[in-house]
Amino acid sequence: MENLTFVQNVLIFLALNAVALLCLNVKNNGKYISFGATLISAITFFAMLFSSSSFTLSELFSLEGNKILLLKIVSVLNVLMILINGYHSLEKVKNSVLMSFMFLGGVFLLGANDLMTFYVALETIALVGYALVATSDLENSREAAVKYLIQGAVVSVIFLLGVAFYLGATNGLSLVGVTVVNQEFYAIAIGIFILTACFKLGAFPFHAWIADVYSNVTLGNLATNFFISKIIIGFKFITMLQILLLDSEPGFNDYLVRIVQVIAVASAFYGNIIAVVQGQFKRIIAYSSVAHTGYMLMMICLNPDEALEIQLISYLVIYSLTATGVILILNQFAGLNKNRDGREILKSGFYRNKGLAIMLVVFVLSLGGIPLTSGFAMKYMLFTNYFREGFTLEATSIFISSIVGLAYYIRFVSDLFTEDEEKKGLPAIKTRFSESLVHVIILVSIFTIGIAPSLFLGLK
DSSP: OHHHHHHHHHHHHHHHHHHHHHHTTSTTTHHHHHHHHHHHHHHHHHHHHHHOSEEEEETTEEEETHHHHHHHHHHHHHHHHHHHHOSSOHHHHHHHHHHHHHHHHHHHHHHBOBHHHHHHHHHHHHHHHHHHHHTSOSTTHHHHHHHHHHHHHHHHHHHHHHHHHHHHHHSSOBSSSOOOSOHHHHHHHHHHHHHHHHHHHTOTTSOHHHHHHHHTSOHHHHHHIIIIIIIIIHHHHHHHHHHHHHTSOHHHHHHHHHHHHHHHHHHHHHHHHHHHTOOBHHHHHHHHHHHHHHHHHGGGGSOOOHHHHHHHHHHHHHHHHHHHHHHHHHHHHHHTTTTOOBGGGGTTHHHHOHHHHHHHHHHHHHHHTOTTSHHHHHHHHHHHHHHHTTOHHHHHHHHHHHHHHHHHHHHHHHHHTOOOHHHHTSOOOOOOHHHHHHHHHHHHHHHHHHHOTHHHHOOO
16 A cells, blocks of 8 residues: 555656646746646655655665655755745746656665666756756856766766676676676676766766856756755665675775775865865855765765664765755855855855854854864764774875865855955845745754764764
8 A cells, every 4th residue: 555655646746747847838827836736746745755664666666764764854855945946936946846856766766776777767867957957047057068968978878888797797687685696797887886976976086077067057956956966866876885895706895995995085185175276156065065975985885784874864964955055045145246156245244144144154164064063973973984994094084185175164254254345235135934944944953963963873
């Protein structure tokens, strides 16, 4: 019965969003119908997830345990983002519809137990990502979308090559109950999957797309990328690679783990150093994302267990939620500065909206890992795991890189309190109720987890 309910809800979700997509072309009231259909579909799916603890359609697809937990969290965020986008702007309603299809792709990616389902779900998320970039009303957004599409298509083909090697190594495409018959093919397949994960998450040196895409997409679409794409793709790839590495021969395993460690450390240093010299906030966020990807990629090297999955979910959700909060507040400041992206948009920000400025300070300090914030608890959790597993050199290197990263986070704070008479003369920044609600949720989560991490992560 639960599985029937899941299928029915997926069909209802698809039908409502198909109606929403068609109504975008209807004049006058079309955007209101689209908004309503999208919101109802999201709330219905949210209610279905909270009514059951597992869904198993076949050996190819199942959702249970921590996957359901993560999906519940993302489902809540999906509803909140639809409310933030609202119904006043046709462009934002269109983004909400696209975001819903990305969310559905994430649902099937999380539940995928074979590589074909995995591939189709991954490409669904990617295709919506291309559309979100292309439909951004910015000067170079279409050029960035084409570059992103070409690079993404190449990586997709390489991923399929990895699937072919995996088929030769295991005589099947299942990710569950694998019997490896050819270790050489198996190692090549895992290596290709690592490459794909690095591209999708924007790790060095597969990050070429990330700066162009982030700087040529609206801040609202960028927020969508963080809370769906980063969370779900990051969780699925890391947990999948942890399990696959268990079945590789020790010699191949050591070599693959070393590759991951080099990429993780290089990403952490490269992202933080390059972010320091950027003048645009979107590019700072892009390279900060490269660094944070390096922090979490090291988790591939750890042995999988349920507690580690909970910690991975916590890291992905807290980081993505905090980064989304920063992006949403920057979007409000940019709105009064002709949507510019330079440092000048934050000048005298404290004097125009003290509450918003203080929240931005808290958010960026959390991203920087300052004590008593959730960002510090997440980094403490990561480094504790890495040192415990004997990755002392790698953990120390990543820690040093995170200290370098504090420089560009402090820049946000200094700009807010810089007095500029011209900027002071701009109108006060106003926030809608939905935006304020999201800001408060993020603020509470930052301090709650930062002050009492043991309540959520078992940390002391």
